[in-house]
Amino acid sequence: MKDLTLIIPAKNEKESLPLVIDSLSNFDVNITVSLKENDIETINAIKKYQKINIFYQSGTGYGNSLYEAIEACETKYFCIFNADGSFEKKDLIKMYELIKSNDFVYTTRYENPGGSEDDTLITFIGNKIFSKLGNILFSLTITDILYTYLMGNTASFKKLNVRSNDFRFCVELPIKMKIYDMSYKCIPSYEFGRIAGIKKVNAFKDGFLILIEMLKLFFSLKLFRKKIIR
């Protein structure tokens, strides 16, 4: 998988990130950790890994760390891979097979044999609502829209001009991809609990921002693009 780069967004992940990198040692992939230059503790925790590429995001936030690193990515494919040990690495093989004939491959915790050790009642309900909204407003068939364990064709991503600096990235990407008629598949995956460190998402604040973003994209992009197509 030499033409694949795992993009690892990291913020204060000094405990988990080295364990995640160790766990990937059997995978022949490129790894880029995307973080802020002042996240000294996380940087020091991964200095010993010679083969890891460290990317310093110029702005702030989860989405910013992702779109900047993916746009700088030089391999044909990328995969977003969290620094907290929650993603099932075995699924990289299946995603890699599918990405060869698709623009994006998503994962879902809500189809068998997927599942989650980390979902709370609030995040479960939020995900169900946002996935349903994605289905109603944009005809997306992704059943776990906020679970951003996904692989993509780097050139396809670059066409979308994704610019959410925060967790709105999680919906901006699939919605724009659908509006631009790109191809995608979705496979089940299992989410493990965080190894260490603390959660960066605020279910209520980020959930509200995501809702507004979905409505904004619906009115600005979907209706606007329909006019162009007609």
Ligand SMILES: Nc1nc2c(ncn2[C@@H]2O[C@H](COP(=O)(O)OP(=O)(O)OP(=O)(O)O)[C@@H](O)[C@H]2O)c(=O)[nH]1
């Ligand atoms: N560079 C960067 N990375 C971030 C930022 N916020 C979150 N991350 C990383 O993005 C990934 C997802 O964040 P998490 O806090 O695990 O979000 P979550 O999976 O909803 O929360 P948990 O239930 O605790 O796992 C982790 O690897 C974080 O370190 C940020 O502002 N900047």
Ligand SMILES: [Mg+2]
């Ligand atoms: Mg997590």
